[in-house]
Amino acid sequence: MVSLSHLPQALQGRILVAGAGVSGLSIAKMLSELHCDVVVADDNETARHMLIEVVDVADISTAQAQEQLDSFSIVVTSPGWRPTSTLLVDAHRQGLEVIGDVELAWRLDQAGVFGEPHTWLAVTGTNGKTTTTSMLAAMMNEGGFAAKAVGNIGIPVSEALVAKNRIDVLVAELSSFQLHWSPTFTPDAGVVLNLAEDHIDWHGSMRDYALAKMEVLKGKVAIIGADDPYLVQLTSEADLSGLIGFTVNEPATGQLGVKAGELVDNAYGNNVVLASADGINPAGPAGVLDALAAAAVARSQGVAPEAIARALDSFEVAGHRGQVVAEHDGVHFIDNSKATNPHAADSALAGHDSVIWVVGGQLKGADIAPLVKKHEQRIKAALVLGADRAEIVAALKEHAPQASVFVTDKTEPFEAMEEIVTEAFSISEPGDTVLLAPAAASLDMFKGMGQRGDLFAHNIIGTIKGLTEEKG
Structure with a gap:
């Protein structure tokens, strides 16, 4: 049930959507269905025309958007647009807030636009995101929750929020681009799997890339790959309290890990056995770490060990991953x-x-x-x-x-x-x-x-x- 009376004030004015690609279409469609005043900017006329055939919104070039910036109340950008994009730089200079698609969906959800706010479980990292997200969604469903993988896999967040059969738990695979544009996004639980050089050309530095990933750790539950020294160092510097870790080694208190060939939980239990390490698909250390990461998030939400075991036993890896x-x-x-x-x-x-x-x-x-x-x-x-x-x-x-x-x-x-x-x-x-x-x-x-x-x-x-x- 959508409640327009709960629409945040910034979205009650004229909204500029930067980008007419897949993300731009999703953003424009959601805002249009909420009866917002939406204008889409892109220099690709073909993309703009394809978008307005699907969604009844106005479209302009980026140059036209720059000329009209003072008429907008907020800018919602497609995640791939770089912070150095002229339009976005000018928007910041004029005091306009620039957010992304995930931040938009988050704010609308927290405002009660879609009824009772959903549970958000965020998965990010350089590698293993899709496998971990899929495993976690399976664990949550086995645990009795109405969960769905959303974001970069599964269905768009915007579709999940208005699904006919309500989805209570959004298991969101999120990129560093999306997180860069999500300044207030605070998931109920977030996990950073690992950090390695990637998208440096977009973020400008390894540190900025890493800090974008760490945005998911601002919520009630923060989980990290304890075998990643750079990630451990950054979280130590950030002084995040109550961190849960996961490791391929025997776990310390507050961690999930591997003991005597079994995946065990030493964070939400006393070395509670979850599954056999040999039975994890995909096989190998990377698959085991993904399973432990997913299990850590699931356990934080109260999922029983038996449900985690069932989910892992029936899990099939997505394509092109070994x-x-x-x-x-x-x-x-x-x-x-x-x-x-x-x-x-x-x-x-x-x-x-x-x-x-x-x-x-x-x-x-x-x-x-x-x-x-x-x-x-x-x-x-x-x-x-x-x-x-x-x-x-x-x-x-x-x-x-x-x-x-x-x-x-x-x-x-x-x-x-x-x-x-x-x-x-x-x-x-x-x-x-x-x-x-x-x-x-x-x-x-x-x-x-x-x-x-x-x-x-x-x-x-x-x-x-x-x-x-x-x-x-």
Whole structure:
């Protein structure tokens, strides 16, 4: 039940929505349904026209928006817009508040616009967000709550708030961009999984990126990955009281961890057994940490150990996160296209001994050299593609000189991946793992990390089929 009488004052004036993409559409749609006076600004006329075909709002260019800034009461920006964007900088100078989509939804919810405020559980970090969010939603539902994964996975927050069948618990996967634009967002529980260099080009520095992530720790329950030294250091400096941690080691008081092969809770119980570490999907340390993080949040909300065990037992990992595409002649082919930064690729590489590494894309300001140096003994060969291939090749030559290096200069997605996979088959031997763990973003060549992984798998399966037919 929507109550317009509870609409915050800033949203009762003229509202400028910055961006006409997917997020802008979601923002404009929600505000329009609340009968707000909405204007969408974007220099992409096609995107604007597509938006106004769906939502009855006004649209203008960013230059026009700048000229009219004094007529707006607030700016709601799409999360990808940088703080240095001219329109947003000018808005700040004129004293206008700039917020994002999550902050908007949060304020509306807290004001009672959608009835009794919902429970917000926020998940962020450099890697593991989607798996942890999905696990947590499953745990909450097994625990008897009406929960849904929202935000960057599942359904948009705006849709969840007005769902016909009320969703009581919003399990929100949130990016550093969204959190940067969420100054008052205070979830009931928040978890930061880990921190590593990512999106430095957007935030300006590693510290600013990390501080954006830590916005989720302002609520009643704050949970962090206790095995991440930088995260532990930052939270110590912030003097956050009552922190709960999770670790792959035996947990101290106030932590969840692993003891005698079992996931145990030593924060909300006395080493209460939750599940077997061997049964976690995805397998390996990264999957165990994701499960512990999700369990820590679920336990903070009163979910019983038995419900957590049931959720983990039936959990299936989402695509492009370590899936075995095929095994052929003793060679394993693994799709971890979701490894879009060096930190994620680190976990992927650590699970294999002889790797033919498919790597490359947009590094986004991250330094790949430490990753190469750490795993140089594992890297038998590297198959390099994408915009920052020269930087990657330089790191390989310096820190993994024994590895053979193949580089494709092709920029058409299918052609590039076809060339990479052909080379992988030509050099692989029994015992090798051909691992797509790019350590970089995909948008320089692909529509997204999903297409990158799909083309990798498509070419592998097609090649194996051809080889089998030749033998047959």
